[in-house]
Amino acid sequence: MTGSASELARRLGDHAETVCREYLSNGHRAGNHWIVGDVRNTRGRSMHVRLKPNPKGPAGKWVDEATSEFGDLLDVIRESCGLIEFRDVADEARRFLALPRPQVQDPGAQRQPAAARGSPDAARRLFAMSQPIADTLAERYLAGRGIMLGPRERYLRFHPGCYYRDLRTGEMQALPALIAAVTDLDGRITGLQRTYLSPGLGPNGKVGKAQLADPRRSLGSLFGNAIWLGLEPNAPVAVMAAGEGFETMASLSTVMPALPVAAATSANHLAGLSFPPDCRRLYIAADADAAGRHGIERLSQRAGEAGILAMVLRPQLGDFNDDLRHLGPASLAAWLWDQLAQDDAGLLPPSG
Known part of the structure; x- marks a missing residue:
């Protein structure tokens, strides 16, 4: 059956060099092996892929001498393409081999418990x-x-x-x-x-x-959670900043590296962000447009209900990354200085 892991690996092995040229393009052929840095297609020489069968085993088997990892060409496709679930790896292998997708997937094809899509x-x-x-x-x-x-x-x-x-x-x-x-x-x-x-x-x-x-x-699972920068797990956080976009919050972190910041990824997720238990002051990063106003208003309301003082930081241009790129870090820091509570002035590094 063309859907089984072993059959797909064997078919890929019949075209091992072509597979390597496609998915391990940073490597090269040396005798009966394809040499590359690792299964993720990094440049180097530690991973060897067998291109033709020999007494040591079938074509397509590989070993990374630096890490002791080993596997077959399905692993190469999974790792080099960043796939998670076997059905996606199998689909990519079939695409490469020009094989039709099976109507019913073989339950034995799954080589490891699959993570639910998007989980x-x-x-x-x-x-x-x-x-x-x-x-x-x-x-x-x-x-x-x-x-x-x-x-x-x-x-x-x-x-x-x-x-x-x-x-x-x-x-x-x-x-x-x-x-x-x-x-x-x-x-x-x-x-x-x-x-x-x-x-x-x-x-x-x-x-x-x-x-x-x-x-x-x-x-x-995004709701209540965030892309955190400058936060040590379980460390007390008295003052923090939160906003929607990663680049916006990373820009604030660039000029205020001592301030923990959270990028919630969307206005709805910002509205539902979880607060650290010791938080007493929250800076909310706003964009120049009104698209995220609901998230800011809802987060401010929730902060107030939790006894946290919420203060909105506003950019000069479209967002704080625009400020950082077009006006520079010194200008952004000076602009933020006037918006911070007096107790938080130390979050900005000394000028000059």
């Missing part, structure tokens, strides 16, 4: 498959927007080939993506947001978002 478990698996952002397109994307975050932001990752499905046509493609984990106040990952990036540099020499109708997608 927190699926988010945690994708996050684990990603890598730190240092020296990646994700870091260059953020730098191009003026965003500079410290190495302690361990909930930001990069995936070189995260799968994107066009909801209108059903087409799939693998694109680089900034992966931002959505967590609860204990630091447990409940979801994530993927920002799909252009594989190359734009005319301005910077990395931009992919040319997609919706280059940003979220999954998992």
Whole structure:
């Protein structure tokens, strides 16, 4: 049956070199092996894929000598494309092999318990498959927007080939993506947001978002949780800031790294954000337009009911990332100075 894992792996093994050239394009052939950095298509020499069967085993089996990982070409497709569920891996394998999709999937084809589509478990698996952002397109994307975050932001990752499905046509493609984990106040990952990036540099020499109708997608349990920056799990938080967009809140974190900030990903999620138990003052980041007014008003109301003083921070331009990019960090810091409570002036680093 063309739907079974073993049959798909065998068929892929019959075309092992072609599979490697497609999904492990940063490698090269050396004798009977394809040499690459790892199963996620990183440049290097530690992973060896057998291209032809020999006494040691069938074609398509691989081992990473640096990590002791091993597997078959289905694993290569899963990891290099950023897929989570087997049905998606199998669909991609069938697409590559030009095989029809089965009417009924073989229940024995599932090689490991599948994470439900869009579930927190699926988010945690994708996050684990990603890598730190240092020296990646994700870091260059953020730098191009003026965003500079410290190495302690361990909930930001990069995936070189995260799968994107066009909801209108059903087409799939693998694109680089900034992966931002959505967590609860204990630091447990409940979801994530993927920002799909252009594989190359734009005319301005910077990395931009992919040319997609919706280059940003979220999954998992988002309500009440957020993309947190500058927050240590279970640490007391007396003062914090919250807003909708990741770039908006990351811009505030760039100029006020001592202030924990939460990006709720949408106006509805902002309205339902959970507060740290010790919070006494909440700064809410507003955009220049009125699209998120409901979220701000509802969050302010909930904060007041919890005994938390809510104060709105307003940008000079469209949002705080516009301020950071076009006016610079010093101007943004000076603008924020006049909006902070006197007790919180120390959140801004000394000028000059």
